[in-house]
Amino acid sequence: MPKDIVITSHRNPDGDAIGSSLGLYHYLIQFGHNVRVAFPSEYPLVFAWMQDSDKILIHDIEPETVNRHLEQADIIFTLDFNALDRVDKMGEVINSLPRTYKAMIDHHLNPEGYADFILSDTTASSTSELVWDFIKMMGDAAYLDKRIGECLYTGIVTDTGSFKFGTSPKLFRTVADMLEHGVNDYVLQDLIFNRLPEKQLRLLGYCLNRRMEILDEFKTGIITLTKADYDLFDIQRGDTEGIVNYLMTLKNVKMAAFIAEQPTIVKISLRSKGDFNVQEICKEHFKGGGHKNASGGFSFAGLKATVARLKEVLPRYKDKLNEPW
Numbered sequence: 001m002p003k004d005i006v007i008t009s010h011r012n013p014d015g016d017a018i019g020s021s022l023g024l025y026h027y028l029i030q031f032g033h034n035v036r037v038a039f040p041s042e043y044p045l046v047f048a049w050m051q052d053s054d055k056i057l058i059h060d061i062e063p064e065t066v067n068r069h070l071e072q073a074d075i076i077f078t079l080d081f082n083a084l085d086r087v088d089k090m091g092e093v094i095n096s097l098p099r100t101y102k103a104m105i106d107h108h109l110n111p112e113g114y115a116d117f118i119l120s121d122t123t124a125s126s127t128s129e130l131v132w133d134f135i136k137m138m139g140d141a142a143y144l145d146k147r148i149g150e151c152l153y154t155g156i157v158t159d160t161g162s163f164k165f166g167t168s169p170k171l172f173r174t175v176a177d178m179l180e181h182g183v184n185d186y187v188l189q190d191l192i193f194n195r196l197p198e199k200q201l202r203l204l205g206y207c208l209n210r211r212m213e214i215l216d217e218f219k220t221g222i223i224t225l226t227k228a229d230y231d232l233f234d235i236q237r238g239d240t241e242g243i244v245n246y247l248m249t250l251k252n253v254k255m256a257a258f259i260a261e262q263p264t265i266v267k268i269s270l271r272s273k274g275d276f277n278v279q280e281i282c283k284e285h286f287k288g289g290g291h292k293n294a295s296g297g298f299s300f301a302g303l304k305a306t307v308a309r310l311k312e313v314l315p316r317y318k319d320k321l322n323e324p325w
């Protein structure tokens with residue numbers, strides 16, 4: 001019996017959100033199910049090459065259609081997030097459907113318990129890695145194919161920063177399996193990473209040259225962007241992705257912060273090296289969460305106040321920040 005299935009992932013979907021969702025989609029449609037992928041907000045165009053990405057529904061654009069599909073669904077998959085507030089209004093709708101079967105596949109710390117089926121592994125590189133496992137767990141290894149692999153490889157390569165973190169022997173075996181199914185890793189990395197518009201590289205240069213502050217005492221680097229910068233560089237969703245990682249290339253930086261003044265909120269992204277846990281900082285001070293070495297949060301307090309807040313809490317972590325890693 002074909003089922004009505006909705007696959008959703010978090011606001012501002014990244015490579016893992018889109019890759020895991022479309023990978024699962026390409027698996028499920030092989031059984032004749034009616035499958036829809038729906039995100040709260042739009043995805044970066046750099047992922048538009050993924051097959052059927054044009055069919056993704058966006059709640060910000062068509063809320064009624066997305067809500068209708070959620071209400072009619074037999075199964076809702078929630079991928080790459082651990083709490084329903086990460087999908088905003090879609091989360092409220094999902095919460096109002098106690099009888100709908102919900103399946104969570106995720107790798108973030110502290111998952112909420114709203115789902116009937118939970119595949120949560122915080123040691124996994126990405127949700128995409130777990131979707132490949134999930135298909136095998138279902139006894140459907142025969143349904144794994146190049147198309148699924150291309151989507152899931154994208155999630156893995158973006159969430160691991162091209163295999164720099166979150167890796168394991170099992171991950172490399174999984175990726176080898178994907179290559180054996182026909183995934184061309186060279187072509188995909190070129191598609192994903194070598195497609196920047198010129199303005200984005202100029203924005204990166206500007207951030208590093210004009211907007212970077214290094215606090216040696218706390219082994220911390222901070223990059224901030226103002227609303228005026230957003231206008232000046234015509235910054236769109238996704239354009240600032242990855243900028244925070246450049247701070248991590250400094251020998252003297254253990255924690256990196258990217259703080260951006262967006263239209264209604266100030267968004268903060270934290271990264272760290274070694275055992276230093278930025279998830280705690282995001283959870284305690286910036287209403288957010290994520291992973292030990294990569295977390296995010298937000299504030300309504302304005303840019304200056306948010307930067308001040310971060311600087312205010314740094315002394316508490318001074319000893320840990322100064323431990324070798």
Ligand code: 5GP
Binds near residue numbers: 289
């Ligand atoms: P990024 O800094 O790239 O936006 O996010 C890094 C990680 O933190 C991702 O795994 C993302 O899901 C998580 N994250 C980012 N922003 C938030 C937030 O506002 N709340 C929570 N709970 N997690 C976030």
Ligand code: MN
Binds near residue numbers: 080107125127159
């Ligand atoms: Mn992820």
